[in-house]
Amino acid sequence: MKRSKGQRQGTRQILRRSKSERGRLNIARVMHEYEVGDRVAVVLDGGQQKGMPHRRFNGRSGRISGKQGRAWVVEVKDGNMKKTVVARPEHLRHLE
Numbered sequence: 001m002k003r004s005k006g007q008r009q010g011t012r013q014i015l016r017r018s019k020s021e022r023g024r025l026n027i028a029r030v031m032h033e034y035e036v037g038d039r040v041a042v043v044l045d046g047g048q049q050k051g052m053p054h055r056r057f058n059g060r061s062g063r064i065s066g067k068q069g070r071a072w073v074v075e076v077k078d079g080n081m082k083k084t085v086v087a088r089p090e091h092l093r094h095l096e
Contacts, residue, residue, distance in 0.1 A: 011055050015046030030089050034072055038064045039095040042074065042087060051088025060085075061095060 041061045051071050062076035074085045
C-alpha cells in the first residue's frame with residue numbers, strides 16, 4: 001500500500017486529547033480576544049479541524065501580529081526563520 005502524504009500524517013499521538021479534555025469544546029478558549037503583541041502557544045486541538053495549523057508548529061510559542069477573519073496571525077520562530085501561522089483561537093493558548 002502506498003504511504004499517505006497528507007498534512008495530518010503521523011499525528012495519532014499529537015492530536016490525541018487527554019481523558020480530562022475529551023468532550024465539548026472549551027468555550028473560554030474560543031471566545032478569548034487577543035491583542036496584537038500578545039504571546040500565545042500553539043496547541044493543536046484534534047477535535048477541531050477548521051483553522052488548524054500544521055503539526056510542526058504544535059507546542060511553539062509566538063506573538064499575535066494580526067487578525068484574519070475569525071483566525072489570528074501568529075509569528076513563530078522555526079529554527080532561525082520567522083514564519084506566520086494562521087490559526088483559529090481553539091488552537092491557541094494565552095501565555096503570561
